[in-house]
Amino acid sequence: MVLSDKDLAMVSQSNGNQTRFHRRARDSKYFSPAEKSALDIDNFDHLGSLWNSAVDARRDYDSAHAHGQKRIAQKSRDIVASAYEVFRDIAPMLELVIEISAPYGAIAIGTISFFLMVANNRNSMETRIRVTMTTIKDNMPSIQLYQQIYNDRHQLDKQLQTKILMAYEVMMRFCMETTNFYKMSGMRRWVQSLMESNELTTLSCDMQSAFNEVRLLAEVLLSKNVNLLRKEISDLRRENKRLQDSADWRKLEKIQESFGLDSFSAEHHEKMLQRYKDELSVQTELNVPFLENLHEPNHKTLLEHNDFRMWQQSSQSQMLLLVGYNDRSLYNSAHCWVSPLTMHITSSTMRPECLYAVYVVGLQDQESIKSILCTVFLQLLRQRSSALQAEKSYAELLTTIQEEKTMDGDVREATAGLVKIALRVMNILGESEPVWIILERVDRCRFKASTRPCEQLLQIMVHLVESSKANVRVLATVNGYDWPVDQQDDALEKREPERVVTHVAKQRQVFV
Known part of the structure; x- marks a missing residue:
């Protein structure tokens, strides 16, 4: 399938932003070598393995400290685990982006992996990030249907392609901005979260809106394809009945001849x-x-x-x-x-x-x-x-x-x-x-x-x-x-x- 010039430019720009983000993250002193290694992940299987290892290690550490403020940290990491589940569920959509926008798109897996590893190693996850991830998770059931309904034969299919790419682009910016947010000290993050308008807030709203648009359009497209499928099934049944009636009639003629x-x-x-x-x-x-x-x-x-x-x-x-x-x-x-x-x-x-x-x-x-x-x-x-x-x-x-x-x-x-x-x-x-x-x-x-x-x-x-x-x-x-x-x-x-x-x-x- 061929991307429009506008869609291709959007994916290319996102790829460039992520490349620069990866470069700055590798050079940053705020991230550990283990966190930086997540930038090299290029498939979801590797992400799953790294994630499980990181979560197990963190759980072992927290098991003896699950009291007071540590309990709050444990709850935050549970929310991060939910975020991982969201990205795991969204893998098919990202695979589509990688397929239709090659050679762009593959870098996104490293960006997501890095975001999750950093979030897992921090002691808190702010309300705005938590709400955003919950909203995406709520929209996932409809988004997961896109593989079954997408066929690139209708104008709505092309619109859905664009909506998916837009959701992908804003999601990558959200991951990068959230990771930068975690670079700040606890006091700076607290001050930043008190501001009514900041980049993370804007991206959070944009990301929720983008995924909601994907969900709504996917439902419209699903309804359209269900109707087409019903018509095809009806046509097949009619044709099957015609063929069966013809076969039955030939048998009747044989019996009539035998009689x-x-x-x-x-x-x-x-x-x-x-x-x-x-x-x-x-x-x-x-x-x-x-x-x-x-x-x-x-x-x-x-x-x-x-x-x-x-x-x-x-x-x-x-x-x-x-x-x-x-x-x-x-x-x-x-x-x-x-x-x-x-x-x-x-x-x-x-x-x-x-x-x-x-x-x-x-x-x-x-x-x-x-x-x-x-x-x-x-x-x-x-x-x-x-x-x-x-x-x-x-x-x-x-x-x-x-x-x-x-x-x-x-x-x-x-x-x-x-x-x-x-x-x-x-x-x-x-x-x-x-x-x-x-x-x-x-x-x-x-x-x-x-x-x-x-x-x-x-x-x-x-x-x-x-x-x-x-x-x-x-x-x-x-x-x-x-x-x-x-x-x-x-x-x-x-x-x-x-x-x-x-x-x-x-x-x-x-x-x-």
């Missing part, structure tokens, strides 16, 4: 659901007015039934099989009268933050048990794609999908393979929140490749509810005329009947 759902589109799926809801609304309007319907607000009573409450509020996985029977006059209708309730649950009860999947059987030209289930699983994984960051679980899912593809046409083996896939997906999604699966009109499962597709799909859901560690809530609706529940219930192979509840809803005539 054989290359043509699946979430937008198209949503449009089909909306079209189905619209068709249900039209169908209800065409129905004769004396038939019960489940459009708002008529579904409230059914939703408050204990079967629905258990399905929604249970602490464990639960499956609700909703069997609807149209009025006999609508026996041949393509729609089931309970379907509007199912669609209401998907749009109103399932909040955006919920983890859920919806599938209406019979809307696709080509369907199979596997395509239905894989579409459901893909919907769930798309909502929580970050869960795919668990590499082991992701790899296990892909392996299970590939294993299922190698199975032959045996229904039981195929069912077992799809159950394994379902459990792998639930394992990825975790146990932190309920997983809602809504299957509308399961009775429409009439695939050529399956002899009993409806039973097979419901069996898989039953196995999932009974075996998954996740909290799975399955709602499956069927038209009772097309899938008589009283004849098919045993086909579900329930091991825990309390988890699979069947609710039969028969459409009534409101007016006869």
Whole structure:
């Protein structure tokens, strides 16, 4: 970094003053050889060693004389020790001055060392000096931060550089003037301290002011850099999220490809659901007015039934099989009268933050048990794609999908393979929140490749509810005329009947 001409001139002048001060001190008869040797110290490690030796020697001498006036002297030396701690703490700032002002600056360590050695060997430390050193010590916590906040990229950084150099320059003058002060006899020092205005008083005020300005500007600069750091962290987080989302999306595409759902589109799926809801609304309007319907607000009573409450509020996985029977006059209708309730649950009860999947059987030209289930699983994984960051679980899912593809046409083996896939997906999604699966009109499962597709799909859901560690809530609706529940219930192979509840809803005539 480059100093301004003004800053360089200030450091150069301070260096010259200290050089002349060193020369006079070496020639002075008022200082001992041990004190003068401190002028040769050029690093803080040597200062520490010399200081410890001097303090130990002085303490040994004072230990037998710590009474009367000697106790006052001991207290003064304790204050000098505090001054040493101040200069030790300020070492990083001085090292910066030495670095940016080379070849100037290094002489400062000798000046400080000499000041401390002389002060340690004198019997008193006047109030003004003590207050000055205490003030600097109070300001040190903020000044010590400069190494973390200084980066020389902003105008405030340059201002802080100047403030530090100004504090350095006045500190050196203070050390030299204080040392000269200690050259005086006790009487002269006492008279000097009574004067309201003297060089030491002026330097003391200047030094306190200079260090206070460094502290204030360091705090401003710290605040500025903290804000910059926050912005950088925020930008890094956004970029990391973008990269992670991209990686998660690639995994989703791999799973979708493995599922054989290359043509699946979430937008198209949503449009089909909306079209189905619209068709249900039209169908209800065409129905004769004396038939019960489940459009708002008529579904409230059914939703408050204990079967629905258990399905929604249970602490464990639960499956609700909703069997609807149209009025006999609508026996041949393509729609089931309970379907509007199912669609209401998907749009109103399932909040955006919920983890859920919806599938209406019979809307696709080509369907199979596997395509239905894989579409459901893909919907769930798309909502929580970050869960795919668990590499082991992701790899296990892909392996299970590939294993299922190698199975032959045996229904039981195929069912077992799809159950394994379902459990792998639930394992990825975790146990932190309920997983809602809504299957509308399961009775429409009439695939050529399956002899009993409806039973097979419901069996898989039953196995999932009974075996998954996740909290799975399955709602499956069927038209009772097309899938008589009283004849098919045993086909579900329930091991825990309390988890699979069947609710039969028969459409009534409101007016006869």
